[in-house]
Amino acid sequence: MGALNWSVRTVDRALDGETVYRELLAAEPVAFWLDGSLTDRAIRRVSVLGTTLGPSAEIVVRDVGDGDVFAELNGLLTERVGEPPAELDGLFNGGYVGYFGYELKAVTGGAVAHESPTPDALWIWANRFIVIDHDRELTYFVTVDEAGVGDDWLDRAVQSASDWWMGRVDVPAIARLDLEAHLEQDRATYLAGIDACRVALEAGETYEVCLTNRVRLPAVPDPFEFFRWQRATNPAPYAAFLRYGDLAIASSSPERFLTVDADGWAECRPIKGTAPRDADPDQDQLAAKALAEDEKTRAENLMIVDLIRNDLGRVSEPGTVHVPQLMQVESYRTVHQLVTTVRGRLRSGVSAVDAVRACFPPGSMTGAPKIRTMEILDSLEWSARGVYSGALGYLTLDGRADLSVVIRTAVLTPDGTVIGAGGAIVLDSEPVAEYDEMVLKATAAVGGNAAAEGWGR
Numbered sequence: 410m411g412a413l414n415w416s417v418r419t420v421d422r423a424l425d426g427e428t429v430y431r432e433l434l435a436a437e438p439v440a441f442w443l444d445g446s447l448t449d450r451a452i453r454r455v456s457v458l459g460t461t462l463g464p465s466a467e468i469v470v471r472d473v474g475d476g477d478v479f480a481e482l483n484g485l486l487t488e489r490v491g492e493p494p495a496e497l498d499g500l501f502n503g504g505y506v507g508y509f510g511y512e513l514k515a516v517t518g519g520a521v522a523h524e525s526p527t528p529d530a531l532w533i534w535a536n537r538f539i540v541i542d543h544d545r546e547l548t549y550f551v552t553v554d555e556a557g558v559g560d561d562w563l564d565r566a567v568q569s570a571s572d573w574w575m576g577r578v579d580v581p582a583i584a585r586l587d588l589e590a591h592l593e594q595d596r597a598t599y600l601a602g603i604d605a606c607r608v609a610l611e612a613g614e615t616y617e618v619c620l621t622n623r624v625r626l627p628a629v630p631d632p633f634e635f636f637r638w639q640r641a642t643n644p645a646p647y648a649a650f651l652r653y654g655d656l657a658i659a660s661s662s663p664e665r666f667l668t669v670d671a672d673g674w675a676e677c678r679p680i681k682g683t684a685p686r687d688a689d690p691d692q693d694q695l696a697a698k699a700l701a702e703d704e705k706t707r708a709e710n711l712m713i714v715d716l717i718r719n720d721l722g723r724v725s726e727p728g729t730v731h732v733p734q735l736m737q738v739e740s741y742r743t744v745h746q747l748v749t750t751v752r753g754r755l756r757s758g759v760s761a762v763d764a765v766r767a768c769f770p771p772g773s774m775t776g777a778p779k780i781r782t783m784e785i786l787d788s789l790e791w792s793a794r795g796v797y798s799g800a801l802g803y804l805t806l807d808g809r810a811d812l813s814v815v816i817r818t819a820v821l822t823p824d825g826t827v828i829g830a831g832g833a834i835v836l837d838s839e840p841v842a843e844y845d846e847m848v849l850k851a852t853a854a855v856g857g858n859a860a861a862e863g864w865g866r
Contacts, residue, residue, distance in 0.1 A: 413491030413553050413806075415503070416560060418567045420548040423541050426456045427637070429548075429570045430650075434460055435633065439468060439533055441506045441651045443802065446543050447644035457501045457803065459538025462562065465554050467534035468653065469505070473515045478530040479766040482804060485534075486762070489806055496549065499671070500540050503553040504805040507532035508651065508658070508815065509769060511794035517769050518780050522787035525795040527820060531653055535803075537562055539570070553806075578641045579634065583626045583826055584855045589848055593623040593791055599844055602789045606834040609785050617712045617776040618785055620843075621831030623792055624851045632657035632821040639819070642856030647813035649801055658796055660818040661854065663746065666771050666800045669761035669810040675721060675753050679713045679773040680814075681833060682706035682747030686740065697738045697745045705837045710736050710747055712835075716772040716779055717751045724767045725753030761810035765800065771814045774798040776833060796820050797829030817854045828854045 426444055434440035443457045461467055469485070471478040482505060493502035510529040515521045540549040550566045589595075594602065599622055606618040629635045636650040636659040645661040652658075665678040684700040687693040700706065714732060722730050730753035739748045755764055775798075776782035797820065802812030820827045830851035832843050852858055 413489055413503070414555060415491070415494050415497075416552045416563055417494055417496060418550040418563050419496065420550070420567065420571065421546070422548065423543045423546045424539075424548045424570060426458060426541060429458050429539055429541070430633070432569045433539070433566050434458060437462075439653050441533060441535070442649065443506065444640065444648040444650070445646070446541070447640060447646065447648050454543040455500055456541040456543065457506070457538060458541075459506065459533075459535045461534045462537050463554055465534065465536050469507070469530065469532040469534075470528045470653070471530040472525075473512050473521060473529050477516055478509070478513065478532075479516065479762055482532060483760055483762045486760075486804060486806060491553075491806070493807060497540065497551070500542065500549070501535075501538065501803055502805055502807060503538075503551070504535060504803055505532040506535050506651075506803045508796055508801040509765070509799045510796050511770050511774070511798040513799070514770050514783055517766055519770075519783045520787060523790070523793035525793035527656055527795050527822070528653075531651070532804075533653075537566075539566070578637050581629055581635050581638055581855070583629060584638065584857050586626060586857075588624050588626075588851050588855070588857060591624050591626050593625055596844060599847065600840050603834055603838065603840045603843055605789055606785070607836065607838070610834070610836050615776055615778065615782045615785060616835070617709060618782055618834045619774050619776045619831055620786065620834050621774075621790060621794060621798065621829050622847055622851075624828040624830065626826040626828070626855075628823050628825050629821055632659060635659055635819065635821065638856050639854070642858075643817060643853050645817065647802075649813070651801070655823050657821040658801070658818060659821060660801060660813070660815060662801070662813040662816050662818060663744075664773065664814040664816060666802070666812045666814045667765055667768055667810060668812070669755065669764055669808070671807065671809055673755040673759075673808075675725065675755055675761075675764045677717045677721065677751045677768065678748055679710070679717060679751070679771075680746050680748050681710035681713055681773060682736075684745045686744060697740065700745050700747055701736070701738050705835060706747055707736055708837065709833045709835055710749055712777045713772050714749050714751060716777040717768065720768040720772065721751060721753040721764070724755055724759045724764050726756050729754035761804060761808055765810060765812065769800065770798055771800060773814060774816070794829055795827070797827075817850065819854055830854070
């Protein structure tokens with residue numbers, strides 16, 4: 410494999426991500442949009458869109474039985490050498506975009522329990538992509554290939570994606586459905602699962618169990634139109650749309666799984682605790698205060714923090730794992746959330762993919778201790794989680810990574826739409842409240858509350 414060559418065209422404004430996707434990527438069989446325009450907390454808001462084309466086009470599609478995809482990606486990233494251009498420093502500068510599905514837990518210490526109908530791993534070699542820097546008002550069109558191979562694509566891309574597109578967002582039919590009628594495990598079954606979790610908790614087998622359920626809905630005629638609805642009604646820092654043939658993933662995740670920066674610092678930001686915003690400023694402040702002081706929520710958060718400290722500790726330099734932010738309320742457009750930050754400096758020779766593997770699956774989606782709790786979950790849940798509960802984002806050529814926890818996400822195929830939802834069960838959990846929270850989270854993923862209120866009519 411020869412040295413890589415970067416070609417870059419720069420536009421002196423931040424283009425509209427939806428327009429770029431429609432004009433350049435909608436007709437491609439494989440495409441992605443990591444949408445950073447909707448977050449109001451990040452220091453720098455960046456979106457990345459792209460595909461894989463030309464002689465070097467590649468898509469890594471793997472299931473658990475195909476071997477160790479983490480090791481495979483490590484090898485592929487190591488093989489590809491070159492010097493990314495300076496203007497892309499700190500941004501996505503080439504690499505793989507995709508997801509690790511939850512069933513890959515079988516590669517990281519868990520067991521094979523359920524088989525997912527969707528690939529357990531899907532990673533796109535991004536050799537044609539667009540980086541939109543929303544804060545610095547710049548857009549970069551980039552090819553990574555042999556010299557001159559992608560120049561025609563660059564010229565066409567810059568010309569076609571510069572017009573602004575704006576259209577009506579229609580309510581998808583599935584957003585009007587009664588989601589409880591489409592649960593894989595109905596109310597009685599899910600409540601029985603919570604009771605089983607409590608038995609394991611009382612026996613000391615686990616301290617926290619993230620019990621999940623699936624909502625199985627009809628297929629949508631246009632997955633991208635569904636994503637437009639989702640991002641309009643449930644904006645999120647880690648919004649993402651990924652398409653591979655007939656498979657599409659529409660995510661409105663608020664949670665960071667793991668980032669690794671250029672200096673080898675790894676960071677996880679687990680969320681345990683969510684409360685809706687209130688239009689009245691005084692009530693809104695009280696809601697944030699109540700979230701911060703809720704004993705059950707704080708207990709959930711602390712147990713996951715301890716688990717993540719252990720995960721990061723296995724790949725970090727001794728003494729570097731620390732918690733710079735412990736259970737602080739962060740306020741977004743629609744919700745308050747209780748967020749903790751855990752950081753560690755990776756040891757020499759440990760790659761970003763190694764760090765992902767050490768922390769996978771996300772502890773906030775399993776419970777603690779991780780291995781035993783996953784065994785309990787395997788016995789209580791009826792089907793594979795698939796993409797849900799995994800990690801989605803990018804792995805760069807220069808050793809960085811940025812991945813979200815796959816929650817508030819719809820997996821769309823011609824056979825139907827599947828949404829996962831759940832919650833952390835601890836000894837203080839109130840079963841009915843946990844069931845209601847699970848349904849509420851599923852509803853958020855389809856914008857169901859907005860549909861009920863007549864949004865978009």
